[in-house]
Amino acid sequence: MAVQRTFSILKPDATERNLTGAINALIEKAGLRIVAQKRIRMTREQAETFYAVHKERPFFGELVDFMISGPVVVQVLEGENAVLKYRDVMGATDPSKAADGTIRKLHAKSIGENSVHGSDAPETAAIEIAQFFSGNEIVG
Ligand code: RTP
Ligand code: MG
Numbered sequence: 001m002a003v004q005r006t007f008s009i010l011k012p013d014a015t016e017r018n019l020t021g022a023i024n025a026l027i028e029k030a031g032l033r034i035v036a037q038k039r040i041r042m043t044r045e046q047a048e049t050f051y052a053v054h055k056e057r058p059f060f061g062e063l064v065d066f067m068i069s070g071p072v073v074v075q076v077l078e079g080e081n082a083v084l085k086y087r088d089v090m091g092a093t094d095p096s097k098a099a100d101g102t103i104r105k106l107h108a109k110s111i112g113e114n115s116v117h118g119s120d121a122p123e124t125a126a127i128e129i130a131q132f133f134s135g136n137e138i139v140g
Contacts, residue, residue, distance in 0.1 A: 001080050001081045002080075003078060003079065003080060003082075004078070004079070004080070004081060004082040004083055004122060004125075005035070005076055005077065005078050005082055005125060005126075005129060005138075006032075006076070006077050006082040006083045006086050006118055006119045006122075006125045007074070007075070007076060007077075007117075007118070007119045007124075007125050007128035007129045007132070008027070008074070008075040008076070008077050008086060008116060008117065008118050008119075009067075009072050009073070009074055009075070009116065009117035010023055010072060010073035010075070010115070010116060011066070011067065011072055011113070011114070011115055011116060011117065012066060012067065012069045012070035012071065012072060012113075013066075013108070013109050013113040013114075013115055014073075014107065014115045014116065015039070015070055015071045015072060015073060016070050017107075019107055019115070020073050022107070023103055023107065023115065023116065026089060026103055026106075027075075027077060027086070027089060030079075030085060030086075030088075030089045031079050031080070031085070032077040032078065032079040032082060032085060032086060032089070033077065033078045033079055033140075034075055034076075034077060035076050035077070035078045035138050035139055035140045036075060036076035036133050036137050036138040036139065037073060037074070037075045037076075038073070038074055038132075038133075038137075039071050039072070039073050040071065040072060040073075040074060040132075041068070041070075041071055041072075042067055042068050042072055043068065044064060044068055046131070047063075047064045047067040047068050048064055049131065050067075050128070050131060051063055051064060051067070059112065062112060063112065066112060066113060074132045074133070076129055076133060076138050078140055082125075083118070083119055083120070083121060083122055083125055086118040086119075087118055087120070088102070089102060089103060089118075090102060090103050090104055090116050090118050091103060091104035091105050091108075092104065093111060093114060094111040094114075095108035095109075095110070095111070095114060103115055103116050104116065
């Protein structure tokens with residue numbers, strides 16, 4: 001399996017509780033390398049574009065409001081099988097269903113305020129990375 005990249009967001013509920021270091025430690029312990037990282041405040045337009053796939057879902061408005069409610073940390077993670085590996089480290093969307101030791105089991109507040117985002121496929125990872133980083137900001 002070749003080295004792969006995935007896109008990650010530490011969501012506002014994580015920055016609000018000062019959990020970015022604790023979450024980064026879990027990411028690094030899993031063998032993923034943080035090859036780009038910045039703390040930003042997403043605009044409404046950025047959040048709506050990012051989650052456009054969910055725009056017909058009942059939780060879309062709430063999700064966008066949450067994602068712009070505070071700072072987020074956007075990241076590029078690199079490693080073997082990074083997309084699926086990070087999904088495993090994150091745990092299930094609903095923290096009550098997440099496996100022990102996962103980021104969401106340990107830290108998520110609810111199905112909506114669930115601390116992290118990770119790309120669901122290599123193709124979406126490439127699109128999401130390009131939305132937030134230029135090539136020279138990623139140092140592998
Ligand atoms: P993500 O995209 O953030 O990595 O999370 P995911 O793949 O595990 O979940 P997805 O189905 O893509 O949903 C995106 C985000 O929408 C919020 N959500 N709220 N209230 C609800 O029922 C509900 N369902 C989803 C979560 O913040 C979820 O991560
Ligand atoms: Mg998703």
